[in-house]
Amino acid sequence: MGILDHAFLKSLWVFHLATGSCNNCDIEILDCFTPRHDIERFGMQLTGSIKHADVLLVTGAVNRQCIPRLKRIYEQMPNPRLVVAIGECALSRGVFVHSYNCPLPLDHVIPVDVYIPGCPPRPEAIIAGLIKLIEQKKNPKDQPQA
Amino acid sequence: MPRTILPIGPYHPLQEEPEFFILTLEGETVVDIDLRIGYNHRGIEKLAERQAYDQITFVVERICGICSTSHPFAYTQAVEDLLSIEAPPRAQYIRTIVAEGERMHSHLLWLGLAGHFLGYNTIWMWCWKLREEILDVMEILSGNRNNYAMFKVGGVWRDIREEDIPVVMKKIDSIIPTLEKLHKAVMDDPVIHARTKGIGVLSKEAAIDYCTVGPTARASGVARDIRKDCPYGVYDQLEWNMIVTHNGDVFDKVAIRIGEMFESIKIIRTCLSQLPGGDIECLVKNIPPGEGIGHIEAPRGECFHYVRSDGTNRPVRHKIRAPTFMNLPTFKETVVGGAIPDAAIVLAAIDPCYCCTERISVRDTKGQTVYSGEDLIKLSQKKTEQIKADMGR
Numbered sequence: 001m002g003i004l005d006h007a008f009l010k011s012l013w014v015f016h017l018a019t020g021s022c023n024n025c026d027i028e029i030l031d032c033f034t035p036r037h038d039i040e041r042f043g044m045q046l047t048g049s050i051k052h053a054d055v056l057l058v059t060g061a062v063n064r065q066c067i068p069r070l071k072r073i074y075e076q077m078p079n080p081r082l083v084v085a086i087g088e089c090a091l092s093r094g095v096f097v098h099s100y101n102c103p104l105p106l107d108h109v110i111p112v113d114v115y116i117p118g119c120p121p122r123p124e125a126i127i128a129g130l131i132k133l134i135e136q137k138k139n140p141k142d143q144p145q146a
Numbered sequence: 147m148p149r150t151i152l153p154i155g156p157y158h159p160l161q162e163e164p165e166f167f168i169l170t171l172e173g174e175t176v177v178d179i180d181l182r183i184g185y186n187h188r189g190i191e192k193l194a195e196r197q198a199y200d201q202i203t204f205v206v207e208r209i210c211g212i213c214s215t216s217h218p219f220a221y222t223q224a225v226e227d228l229l230s231i232e233a234p235p236r237a238q239y240i241r242t243i244v245a246e247g248e249r250m251h252s253h254l255l256w257l258g259l260a261g262h263f264l265g266y267n268t269i270w271m272w273c274w275k276l277r278e279e280i281l282d283v284m285e286i287l288s289g290n291r292n293n294y295a296m297f298k299v300g301g302v303w304r305d306i307r308e309e310d311i312p313v314v315m316k317k318i319d320s321i322i323p324t325l326e327k328l329h330k331a332v333m334d335d336p337v338i339h340a341r342t343k344g345i346g347v348l349s350k351e352a353a354i355d356y357c358t359v360g361p362t363a364r365a366s367g368v369a370r371d372i373r374k375d376c377p378y379g380v381y382d383q384l385e386w387n388m389i390v391t392h393n394g395d396v397f398d399k400v401a402i403r404i405g406e407m408f409e410s411i412k413i414i415r416t417c418l419s420q421l422p423g424g425d426i427e428c429l430v431k432n433i434p435p436g437e438g439i440g441h442i443e444a445p446r447g448e449c450f451h452y453v454r455s456d457g458t459n460r461p462v463r464h465k466i467r468a469p470t471f472m473n474l475p476t477f478k479e480t481v482v483g484g485a486i487p488d489a490a491i492v493l494a495a496i497d498p499c500y501c502c503t504e505r506i507s508v509r510d511t512k513g514q515t516v517y518s519g520e521d522l523i524k525l526s527q528k529k530t531e532q533i534k535a536d537m538g539r
């Protein structure tokens with residue numbers, strides 16, 4: 001692992017994107033940053049601009065209006081970039097699977113590195129997922145390929 | 147003066163959800179605002195038409211994660227109206243308890259985000275820390291932190307166990323002192339006064355013209371609350387006050403929400419202490435053709451559901467009107483004419499830090515605690531006094 005990777009994994013900055021969610025997943029993400037869970041322990045910080053972000057946290061069932069914007073935001077992200085799908089909606093569209101406005105699951109639109117299931121996942125689960133992501137990037141051989 | 151257009155959104159770091167505001171500016175003053183929504187549209191009304199009546203409660207729960215009680219509550223009211231049945235008393239009490247718990251966590255969430263918007267992240271951290279306690283209470287009562295899945299046509303899915311009641315009571319009692327401290331901190335804070343008093347005023351006439359609902363209306367002196375005007379659940383059997391203020395500015399909206407949290411605590415405590423025995427659901431047979439309405443007071447205002455049945459196991463029409471739909475257009479009234487704040491944010495950002503006080507303690511090199519959390523709170527109170535004196539209040 002080079003020095004760049006090392007520095008990269010030490011302080012992941014996350015950008016949070018809601019693409020037609022019910023808000024609960026987004027709140028649980030914010031909850032991770034508040035005193036009880038405090039994900040900043042692991043060097044993660046919420047950033048205001050996608051151009052500063054290392055990780056894109058996507059929630060929601062990716063509706064038609066969001067698909068082009070989601071793609072554009074993903075393209076604006078600097079490399080190396082990671083994408084985390086949070087919540088049942090982002091994984092498989094959850095209860096909205098039959099909706100006329102949610103044509104595709106998230107991983108058909110952009111590549112996804114980690115899936116965190118739950119409706120909404122608990123903040124502990126989100127933290128565990130992000131830590132797994134870091135671990136996997138550190139030792140790519142130890143982990144089963146996702 | 148030349149006009150500038152300032153887009154906010156759709157993905158803006160300050161906003162939780164995607165929405166797109168177009169502000170037209172003349173210098174620092176906002177002269178017009180336009181709004182584009184639809185980034186969150188999931189076609190829920192249509193989805194509801196292909197689900198059975200019992201499944202819809204879970205779909206409407208996911209309209210909004212914060213109001214995950216209000217929508218099922220209004221929906222079950224609508225179907226019960228259609229069926230002309232009433233849930234048994236124990237179920238009514240449980241519903242009321244869950245609804246008030248939701249109101250508390252929602253108001254705290256808002257208050258925290260309001261602090262965040264002012265550049266006052268301390269309030270954010272503090273509120274959300276307190277909110278965790280309420281989520282614990284909800285987890286004890288319903289098994290879930292959010293999306294409680296308690297509501298069912300004709301009753302509730304899950305009973306409150308007797309042995310949980312003292313635990314919940316104790317938790318709620320432990321919330322009160324922190325909430326009072328928070329109340330004092332927010333109400334006394336000179337920076338919050340400076341940033342919110344007289345800002346974004348919605349007059350009583352405008353509040354009525356725009357048909358505002360909930361705390362937005364009550365902050366402007368319109369005394370409307372579905373819990374009083376058209377009682378549901380067990381609100382008519384309890385002692386509680388409707389909080390109304392008259393200035394219509396941001397400060398009043400903060401004050402109302404804090405006041406309502408204390409009322410919610412009162413309601414939960416009374417409900418838990420006089421929880422009647424008996425069934426938690428009644429028998430629901432076939433749903434006849436017809437229509438029903440249900441409306442309840444969600445944390446943000448009136449939430450309305452309409453259900454029409456043709457006698458099959460799915461509704462032919464399900465119409466939902468959420469409170470924000472009525473409150474959004476008031477932006478035209480409150481934002482236009484104001485300034486884009488900047489310097490004030492800097493002022494707010496240097497204010498005393500409350501959230502750190504709960505987490506850190508300062509140690510000297512010999513490992514003795516020099517400042518405990520209490521000391522730090524005292525220190526920051528002293529600083530607040532200092533700022534107040536500096537500002538000449």
Ligand code: SF4
Pocket residue numbers: 020021022023024025026059060061086087088089090094095118119120121208211293
């Ligand atoms: S996964 Fe569940 S909680 Fe998360 S956005 Fe979707 S419906 Fe809401």
